[in-house]
Amino acid sequence: xxxxxxxxxxxxxxxxxxxxxxxxxxxxxxxxxxxxxxxxxxxxxxxxxxxxxxxxxxxxxxxxxxxxxxxxxxxxxxxxxxxxxxxxxxxxxxxxxxxxxxxxxxxxxxxxxxxxxxxxxxxxxxxxxxxxxxxxxxxxxxxxxxxxxxxxxxxxxxxxxxxxxxxxxxxxxxxxxxxxxxxxxxxxxxxxxxxxxxxxxxxxxxxxxxxxxxxxxxxxxxxxxxxxxxxxxxxxxxxxxxxxxxxxxxxxxxxxxxxx
Amino acid sequence: xxxxxxxxxxxxxxxxxxxxxxxxxxxxxxxxxxxxxxxxxxxxxxxxxxxxxxxxxxxxxxxxxxxxxxxxxxxxxxxxxxxxxxxxxxxxxxxxxxxxxxxxxxxxxxxxxxxxxxxxxxxxxxxxxxxxxxxxxxxxxxxxxxxxxxxxxxxxxxxxxxxxxxxxxxxxxxxxxxxxxxxxxxxxxxxxxxxxxxxxxxxxxxxxxxxxxxxxxxxxxxxxxxxxxxxxxxxxxxxxxxxxxxxxxxxxxxxxxxxxxxxxxxxxxxxxxxxx
Numbered sequence: 001x002x003x004x005x006x007x008x009x010x011x012x013x014x015x016x017x018x019x020x021x022x023x024x025x026x027x028x029x030x031x032x033x034x035x036x037x038x039x040x041x042x043x044x045x046x047x048x049x050x051x052x053x054x055x056x057x058x059x060x061x062x063x064x065x066x067x068x069x070x071x072x073x074x075x076x077x078x079x080x081x082x083x084x085x086x087x088x089x090x091x092x093x094x095x096x097x098x099x100x101x102x103x104x105x106x107x108x109x110x111x112x113x114x115x116x117x118x119x120x121x122x123x124x125x126x127x128x129x130x131x132x133x134x135x136x137x138x139x140x141x142x143x144x145x146x147x148x149x150x151x152x153x154x155x156x157x158x159x160x161x162x163x164x165x166x167x168x169x170x171x172x173x174x175x176x177x178x179x180x181x182x183x184x185x186x187x188x189x190x191x192x193x194x195x196x197x198x199x200x201x202x203x204x205x206x207x208x209x210x211x212x213x214x215x216x217x218x219x220x221x222x223x224x225x226x227x228x229x230x231x232x233x234x235x236x237x238x239x240x241x242x243x244x245x246x247x248x249x250x251x252x253x254x255x256x257x258x259x260x
Numbered sequence: 261x262x263x264x265x266x267x268x269x270x271x272x273x274x275x276x277x278x279x280x281x282x283x284x285x286x287x288x289x290x291x292x293x294x295x296x297x298x299x300x301x302x303x304x305x306x307x308x309x310x311x312x313x314x315x316x317x318x319x320x321x322x323x324x325x326x327x328x329x330x331x332x333x334x335x336x337x338x339x340x341x342x343x344x345x346x347x348x349x350x351x352x353x354x355x356x357x358x359x360x361x362x363x364x365x366x367x368x369x370x371x372x373x374x375x376x377x378x379x380x381x382x383x384x385x386x387x388x389x390x391x392x393x394x395x396x397x398x399x400x401x402x403x404x405x406x407x408x409x410x411x412x413x414x415x416x417x418x419x420x421x422x423x424x425x426x427x428x429x430x431x432x433x434x435x436x437x438x439x440x441x442x443x444x445x446x447x448x449x450x451x452x453x454x455x456x457x458x459x460x461x462x463x464x465x466x467x468x469x470x471x472x473x474x475x476x477x478x479x480x481x482x483x484x485x486x487x488x489x490x491x492x493x494x495x496x497x498x499x500x501x502x503x504x505x506x507x508x509x510x511x512x513x514x515x516x517x518x519x520x521x522x523x524x525x526x527x528x529x530x531x532x533x534x535x536x
Contacts, residue, residue, distance in 0.1 A: 037456045045463030048478035050322050052469075178305030185313060194321025201337075204320025 085164015145223015
């Protein structure tokens with residue numbers, strides 16, 4: 001088999017696995033609900049509850065919904081990634097994943113198909129969020145701001161899916177779902193999710209400062225609260241690249257170990 | 261000729277004996293449900309882990325809210341948030357109970373109980389007893405977390421006991437709603453779908469922020485939401501001295517939830533028995 005044919009086979013396998021991941025939405029709608037509905041509920045709910053925080057001196061926007069909508073983007077991406085892990089755990093429980101491991105498909109292709117489906121699925125919650133947000137008066141971030149936000153959310157969904165894969169391969173049971181969800185929940189909310197860095201208090205002030213997801217959130221947020229600039233973009237891209245390098249390596253390692 | 265005396269073992273048990281027997285059944289079923297919650301992390305996580313994480317984020321993220329001019333006088337934002345965390349935990353305990361009961365229906369466990377010589381309501385009461393226990397665990401957990409991280413309970417020991425009692429009653433009240441949901445839905449995935457609704461109801465109450473500082477229309481809805489009564493009643497002994505009025509109002513809110521839940525449970529149980 002030539003190198004070109006091999007790449008074509010790998011691409012087809014990846015695409016098949018991605019399509020299967022997308023079909024999960026119709027097959028197991030209950031698993032998709034948190035990823036699709038929860039971010040919109042949180043966005044509306046948190047705006048209603050904490051909307052008056054914008055009256056604090058030093059808050060970077062007058063409308064809290066502009067500040068919180070980008071959190072919903074990453075929350076949707078995170079829950080979609082966690083759902084990928086739960087689906088994989090179910091496949092392991094049912095024995096379907098063992099058949100995949102026995103196939104000649106490289107481990108990298110199996111991982112790519114699984115996690116890239118999360119990148120596509122995240123378009124659902126993000127679109128819903130954007131529509132709800134615009135209906136409630138969110139400032140349009142501009143085409144560049146929106147495209148950047150979509151790109152970062154899709155990549156973050158893939159990183160969260162890698163985390164889900166690691167947990168699924170470690171515990172091999174859907175009972176580990178709370179661990180997947182709690183992990184991504186913390187990663188997104190232990191940032192400047194509720195208020196700018198200067199207004200955070202106690203331990204969260206320090207955790208948010210060193211949490212790489214804060215940089216990704218600020219990059220997604222920039223178009224909603226101001227202009228898109230390279231200075232606010234590159235730290236987010238760098239943080240995402242770093243997280244991707246770590247979680248893709250660990251997920252690949254867990255897949256290779258499982259095969260042994 | 262006089263009839264031969266009926267042997268004691270063949271006599272119909274008296275009311276007290278029947279009550280004792282049913283209490284034992286309820287106790288056993290309750291114990292089974294509590295064990296189930298501790299064995300399966302997906303039942304325990306919504307009651308303890310997620311509300312704790314949410315409490316941590318709310319406290320660190322919105323802690324400066326106490327500087328807002330209309331914010332009530334409190335020792336710290338954590339003190340204010342504890343009631344919201346406990347309320348969230350007990351509501352999610354009700355949903356977890358619904359999922360567990362729906363799973364029991366799915367695997368046929370409840371149908372086997374129907375065939376057993378026990379009162380029909382016993383399995384619902386057993387589940388409620390377990391939810392009450394989970395409520396007590398939740399109250400103790402959040403009060404402990406609060407004290408460890410610097411919260412004050414202004415009402416003292418009596419205030420803490422009132423909070424624990426209210427949380428247990430509240431968990432039981434939401435347990436009745438959970439039982440009704442499970443009996444009507446009959447499927448765990450349908451019962452699971454109610455999770456987002458819990459947050460909608462919570463956000464539209466004074467669980468996380470003072471009612472006067474909520475944005476419209478949440479403020480108006482919160483004024484009519486019985487959950488606001490429960491949240492304010494739970495919060496009062498933590499942020500101020502113990503007083504009767506908020507406690508009675510919280511009991512009123514719990515009674516509304518329990519009344520609706522009990523009526524729906526009875527309805528669900530009847531239709532379940534008819535279909536069995």
